[in-house]
Amino acid sequence: MLIRTKLILRFTLLVAGLLVGFSAFVYYFQAAARRQRFVHRMEASALLAARVLIRSGHPAGPVHPRDLLMMTGERIRILSPAGQVLFAEAAAVPAGLAGQLESTRVPYTAQGTRYQVEIAAIDRLGRSQLDTLRLILVVGNVGALLLIIGAGWFFADEFLRPIARVVEQVEQITASNLSQRVDEGNRRDEIARLAITFNQMLAGVEQAFEAQKSFLSHASHELRTPLATLLGTLETSLAYDDNLGDSKESIESGLEDVRHLIALTNGLLTLARADAPSPRLLPVRLDECLTQALGYAQAKYPGRDVQLHVGPVPAAAEPFSLPGNAELLTTALFNLLDNACKYSQAAVSVDLSYADAHTLRVRVADTGPGIAPADQARLFEPLFRARSAAGRPGFGLGLPLTQKVVRLHGGQLEIESAAGAGTTATVRLPV
Template sequence: MLIRNKLILRFTLLVLAIQLGFSAFIYYFHEATREQRFSQRLAGKGTMTARLLLRQQPDDVVMRSIHRRDLFTILDEQISIYDPDDHLIYTSDDSLSQRLNSFYLAQVEPGKLVQFTDGELEVVGVTHEYKGRYYRIFAAGRDQFGLLQLDKLRLILLVGNVGALVLIILAGWYFADESLKPMARVVGQVERITAGRLSLRVDEGNGTDEIAQLAVTFNQMLARVEQAFEMQKNFLSHASHELRTPLATALGTLETSYAYDTDLTEAKQSTASAVEELKHLVGLTNALLALAKAEDASFRRDTVRLDECLTQALTYCQSKYPSRQVQLEFGELPTTDDDPFLVLGNEQLLTTALLNLLDNACKYSTGTVQVCLGYHAAHLEVKVQDAGIGIAATELSRVTSALYRAENARYAPGYGLGLTVTQKIAERHGGTLTLVSVPDLGTTATLSLPAL
């Protein structure tokens, strides 16, 4: 069901329920008022009849001869009076049935009004004190005028509710249409946005209501998508160039060797050159695969000891750079935890991130590499500090971009993917990678991860 129809239906049902409840209250209040007013009228008529008859002390024949039209007449009026000994001493008509009166007689007490119905008649029972004795009076009648008014009120409420229902539906349609116009405008603007027109944005309106908040959120998402597309475009451009160069070199070397090399020595030299290019290609491909794996947020997360990941990375780095001195020290650690080095994540990815930091430090520095493992603000931190060539301030924010290499680092082997992979791994684990560097003095890379 369309949201428009849902809004109309819910608005109609809600307002109709309120209207019906209000109409029921009016009808009930009017009926209760009518009943109370007529009951008081009946009680007054019965009391007045008893007072008149008892004060005149007429005999039984005279009392029965008094016609009810001599009093203020009520339609189908019936009055019965019982003495304190529960004997019927007066009735306005000898043919009146006293069955219900006799049934309710015991319930009529001083200060208490008894009400019941006898067919279409409404009956009240009251007491009247005369010379210290209580007489019981039953007065009955039909409230013709009150019932006619009640019927008219019922008809008015019925017609009014039906007419109001039509108006409610029209009002619901109008307000739903007006409320959804901004949404329709947003949908129309979104439909114009394609892969080739990601620079377009949705009108944010007044910037305060829910539709504006949706537009702002959508624009922010578009900005991220556009940035991701741009990064992907740049990455593909750089990757294709980086992959094409070693492939073309290896192919050219092999073709030249196949066409012109005539002895084994020349062939071996050409083959060795091609092998180096292929090794470079394999290394670049592995780095790209590592980046793709780091960008995948669906990897399995387990409880991992970060100190063990660091030990594996140090072992591999020392085997790769046997002449480089790496010093490990521990910073501030909590005293209450039995095992302070636990994090939630993927052991292979975390080891790769630490290895990339150590590899960069050893590659671009000839001095001692300092590694510190400690705590800071409920996070485990691994700081890798070298005294190497450093990174210029203008390039520091770009070295984590895929395939980007600083100007002073192009002489060393590499692909410009190590810091990119490390930053992605840190982000996927809810952590951060921070770089602080001074040219010719060294770089400090800090990997911070939430501790368990």
């Protein structure tokens, strides 16, 4: 069901309920007032009849009873204190109105004697007015409901028109024109806030698309180069290698290209894994992950001096413990150590400590060439490599992967660097 239809239906039902309730309230109290007025009229008529008939000396006195009958179907009985009927007179009741007779009893005292006067009659005028009121209320409510439905349709259409405009604009946005934005209107009401939120989402999607396009472009280039080199090596070997020595040399060159492809593929797969749905986070020891990463780094760079410093440990049942994925954390820390050892010939400093009672901090500092300010804004783009990385092995996947892993754990990764002054990477993770 459309929102417009829901709004009209609920608005109509609400107002209809209020109208019916108000009409019932008016009709009920009008009926009660009519009954009260008619009872007073019957009491007055009964007292008049009793006063005239009893004061005349006898209920069958010189006053003709019919001279006192004034209401439709009026019936009067006068009873003695003993309950004996002293006077009874009844007018003819019009056909079909017998069920409308209303009655009451009035006490009357004359010369110390207490009489009971019973009177019944039909309130023809009052009931006619009540019927007219009922008809007015029914017709008025039906007319009001028709007006309400029309007004509801008009206002629903008026208020939903901006949403329809937003939907129309959104339907025109495709993958080929993600730069297009939705009209934000007055930027104050709820629909404007919806448009603003949608534009923010579009900006994020556009940025993700651009990053994906850049990633695919760089990945295809990085994969194409070793594949082309490998193909050229094999074709050259097939055409010109006439002895075993030349063939071995070609095979070694091809193997180097294959290793390069395997390393690049593994990096891309690890990056894709970090983009997958969040893995289950279990209690892990960050110091153990860092120790394992240090072991990998020392195995890859056996001559590099890596100095580990451990800060004060607060009183805790399990120091350096946090919810996380040990394999991903180890990979992220190794990437930072790999970059530091790759670009620094001097000692690499690693610091593990608590930034505060609720935050673990790992800081990796090197004395390498640093990163130019123009390149720092793109450090976390997959396959991007700074100019200072020229001639160094790598694919530009380490920092993007590390940032994804840190964010997956609710932490932050900060890179501080200056050209010629080294680089410091700081990871903060909540415990």
